[in-house]
Amino acid sequence: MEAEVRTDFKPATILVIGGSAGIGLGFVRHYLKDQSVERIFTASRDPVASEELCLLKATHRDKLFPLALDVTKEHDFEKMVSEIRVVTSEIDFVIYTTGVLQEGELQPEKSLRQIKAENLIRSFQVNAVGAVLAAKYLQSFLSHNRMSTFAAISAKVGSIEDNRIGGWYGYRASKAALNMFLKTIAIEFGRSCKNTTVLALHPGTTDTRLSKPFQKNVPPGKLFPVEKTVQLLDGIIKRSRIQESGSFYSWDGTKLPW
Ligand SMILES: NC(=O)c1ccc[n+]([C@@H]2O[C@H](COP(=O)([O-])OP(=O)(O)OC[C@H]3O[C@@H](n4cnc5c(N)ncnc54)[C@H](OP(=O)(O)O)[C@@H]3O)[C@@H](O)[C@H]2O)c1
Numbered sequence: 480m481e482a483e484v485r486t487d488f489k490p491a492t493i494l495v496i497g498g499s500a501g502i503g504l505g506f507v508r509h510y511l512k513d514q515s516v517e518r519i520f521t522a523s524r525d526p527v528a529s530e531e532l533c534l535l536k537a538t539h540r541d542k543l544f545p546l547a548l549d550v551t552k553e554h555d556f557e558k559m560v561s562e563i564r565v566v567t568s569e570i571d572f573v574i575y576t577t578g579v580l581q582e583g584e585l586q587p588e589k590s591l592r593q594i595k596a597e598n599l600i601r602s603f604q605v606n607a608v609g610a611v612l613a614a615k616y617l618q619s620f621l622s623h624n625r626m627s628t629f630a631a632i633s634a635k636v637g638s639i640e641d642n643r644i645g646g647w648y649g650y651r652a653s654k655a656a657l658n659m660f661l662k663t664i665a666i667e668f669g670r671s672c673k674n675t676t677v678l679a680l681h682p683g684t685t686d687t688r689l690s691k692p693f694q695k696n697v698p699p700g701k702l703f704p705v706e707k708t709v710q711l712l713d714g715i716i717k718r719s720r721i722q723e724s725g726s727f728y729s730w731d732g733t734k735l736p737w
Contacts, residue, residue, distance in 0.1 A: 484717045488626045490571035491517045496613055499523035499532050501687035502632060503576030505705035511539055522548035522559055550577050550609025556616040570620040575613050575631035579605040580650050580689050587647040602649035607656040614664045622672045628716055633657050633679040640736035658727055665725030676724045682708045683730040
């Protein structure tokens, strides 16, 4: 990857899908501090339920626009884009940070015995299908003349080549599906959204609600605070040129195998 920050990518309008918590909320906080960013839309199931988001909205009324979206419901995407269109028809940076590893009955599977079809479907819906729906409904917002980015938070465990210890069937397979969606979106955007760089990003183990139950085995220094992850990923996003569209990067800027 080129080492220098791009000068032609200056996002003024941003959409963080999954901006109510964890890494997504970290991106919201990061860009609220950036004076060159004019507006930030966030999307999550119940934005009012996120105390942090409500507090940020109270102090950034004209810059922050929390919207409701359940990524498992296609109709919600239609509603979300119609709400965004009232404000703008152009977005410079979309980041899909939505993801699920465990939720109620859904637990990462240790063996085939624990496989349940409905849990696999849920993982695929939240981790992969939502991202391709986002690309479908947002492509017209990205097809302007300035440089733009469509990125999604994937996970290294979604790398088929890197899979050495098995387990976590639903999470791994849904992230592998997300990666394939992103690569395919990058190819189509090469024709329809020529200025949009599409990226899959591995954040490293980050201290969030999602990783909480699995943090005890993380070696010291390997559990990143959200701010560090966002800083690192933002650096990759700002250094990635259009030629890198369709790449899968780790937090340290190395390219990951599919
Ligand atoms: N944390 C890590 O160590 C780690 C490592 C590798 C990859 N990742 C990936 O990084 C991404 C962010 O994870 P995180 O750690 O920040 O998780 P998190 O703290 O649990 O946040 C997940 C976000 O996804 C949203 N979300 C979940 N289900 C949704 C749905 N059906 N519709 C709309 N939004 C939904 C949540 O919003 P609401 O609940 O408010 O709707 C929340 O904003 C995920 O893709 C995850 O797989 C994380």
